[in-house]
Amino acid sequence: RVPLGMGVQDITYGEGCDIVKDPLTIVIWTLVLLAARWVLHQIFTRSWAKRLLGLSPTVKLSPAESLLTEKICKYFWHAVVYLALFVWGLSILSKEAWSPFHTGSLDTVWIDYPHSASEKPVLKAFVMAQVAWYAHGFVESLIVDKFRNDFIVMLVHHVLSAVLLLGSFWGNAHRVAIVVCVEQDLSDILMYISKMFEKAVGFPWTQNNTLRSYLLVQLTVAWWSTRVCVLGTLVFRCFSLLGPTGLFTVGGPSAHYLSIFLIGQLGLLWVMQVFWAVGLLKMTVDQLRKGKFSDFFHDSKKNEKKLEGRSK
Numbered sequence: 206r207v208p209l210g211m212g213v214q215d216i217t218y219g220e221g222c223d224i225v226k227d228p229l230t231i232v233i234w235t236l237v238l239l240a241a242r243w244v245l246h247q248i249f250t251r252s253w254a255k256r257l258l259g260l261s262p263t264v265k266l267s268p269a270e271s272l273l274t275e276k277i278c279k280y281f282w283h284a285v286v287y288l289a290l291f292v293w294g295l296s297i298l299s300k301e302a303w304s305p306f307h308t309g310s311l312d313t314v315w316i317d318y319p320h321s322a323s324e325k326p327v328l329k330a331f332v333m334a335q336v337a338w339y340a341h342g343f344v345e346s347l348i349v350d351k352f353r354n355d356f357i358v359m360l361v362h363h364v365l366s367a368v369l370l371l372g373s374f375w376g377n378a379h380r381v382a383i384v385v386c387v388e389q390d391l392s393d394i395l396m397y398i399s400k401m402f403e404k405a406v407g408f409p410w411t412q413n414n415t416l417r418s419y420l421l422v423q424l425t426v427a428w429w430s431t432r433v434c435v436l437g438t439l440v441f442r443c444f445s446l447l448g449p450t451g452l453f454t455v456g457g458p459s460a461h462y463l464s465i466f467l468i469g470q471l472g473l474l475w476v477m478q479v480f481w482a483v484g485l486l487k488m489t490v491d492q493l494r495k496g497k498f499s500d501f502f503h504d505s506k507k508n509e510k511k512l513e514g515r516s517k
Contacts (some may be wrong), residue, residue, distance in 0.1 A: 216227050220322035221329060225332070234337035239344060242282055250278040258377055259407030275349050277404055286338065291390035293331055294383055303380060314380045315446055325379055332374050335386055339367040347396035355502045358477065365474055372467045385439065385471075388431040395424045403500070414496050421489045421498070429483055432478035440475045443468045 254277035255262050260270060298304040301324075303313045343363040350356055373382040400418040401415040405411040484502055 213284065220377060222375060224263035227333065229339050231333050231340065234334060235340040235344075237288075238337060238341040242345070244339070245282060246278050250281050254278050256282070257401065257405040257407050259282055272349075272352060273404065279345065279349050279399045280397040280404070284394055285399070287393040287397065288391045289336065290331075290338065291394060293334075293385060294387040294390065297331060297383060299385060302401060305384065311384070311386060311435070311442065314384055314439070316444065318378070320377050320380055322377065325374070325377075328379050328383055329374070331386075332370050332379065336367050336370050339363045339370070343367075353502065354479075358480075362474070362477060365470055365477075369467060369470055369474065372470075376463050376467065378464070378467070381443070381471075384458075385436060388435045392424065392428045394430050395427050398494060399424050400500075414492075418489075418492050421485075421492050425482075425485050425489045428478075428482050433482050436475050436478060440468075440472050443471060 243295045251274060252262055254274045254362065257277055258273060266274065298306055305311050305313060343360060346359050346363065350359055353359060373379060382438050399509065402420055403417065488498040
């Protein structure tokens with residue numbers, strides 16, 4: 206059943222968008238985020254990361270130790286920014302009548318689609334901040350994440366997320382954009398906090414097996430609840446209501462190819478989340494059964510050994 210008010214007869218593109226000022230604003234915000242990251246690392250996080258890792262602040266680090274220090278810096282920076290974005294997005298959703306938090310149903314995201322441009326001003330800054338964050342993340346990954354096993358997947362994720370946000374705002378599907386952002390940000394916060402604890406070998410109490418198991422379990426539950434179940438439901442409803450079998454028939458008079466493209470990209474994003482979710486579940490099972498696990502996504506022992514070899 207298609208929710209009330211859905212139709213394509215009045216659909217327009219780019220309402221509330223400025224094709225000159227908005228991209229410039231996103232570029233400026235991206236540069237500000239990169240600059241803020243650099244300054245924070247210089248004055249606080251790099252020295253703090255060395256303490257967490259049990260490394261001397263005065264001794265020259267090996268390439269692998271430097272890489273690990275940069276990872277800790279990234280985890281802290283991402284936890285802080287994702288927390289800010291999550292609170293911001295949550296505050297917006299708490300005030301919107303269509304929000305699933307008020308209605309208890311994700312279908313309210315689709316009522317009266319395409320949505321009115323009058324809703325967009327309150328969401329615009331949030332969406333542009335998210336796009337700037339993913340653009341910043343793409344640059345950051347080129348610096349910090351090149352030794353990850355899933356490096357290419359991460360780069361694709363950053364580009365895909367930015368394209369989805371821009372496309373949804375341009376095509377008046379901004380409700381979907383903000384709901385997806387909020388559910389994604391929650392698990393990101395928990396993930397980066399958990400990873401900081403896992404790497405903080407300089408503080409022995411953080412290596413307690415009970416604590417490590419708890420952190421992994423709560424992250425796994427949050428990830429599967431939000432990124433697999435909630436996002437999966439959104440993707441399914443997108444396909445059934447707006448996709449080729451729904452409102453926008455491919456090749457038909459109501460074909461809306463931007464929406465069809467975005468739905469396909471959202472489906473790809475969900476597949477990536479399931480890929481990571483399965484890996485996370487394996488880590489959790491290993492931790493509960495063996496008391497240890499290997500983060501085979503973020504940590505590549507093979508690549509780190511190559512890095513050490515270059516320094517000799």
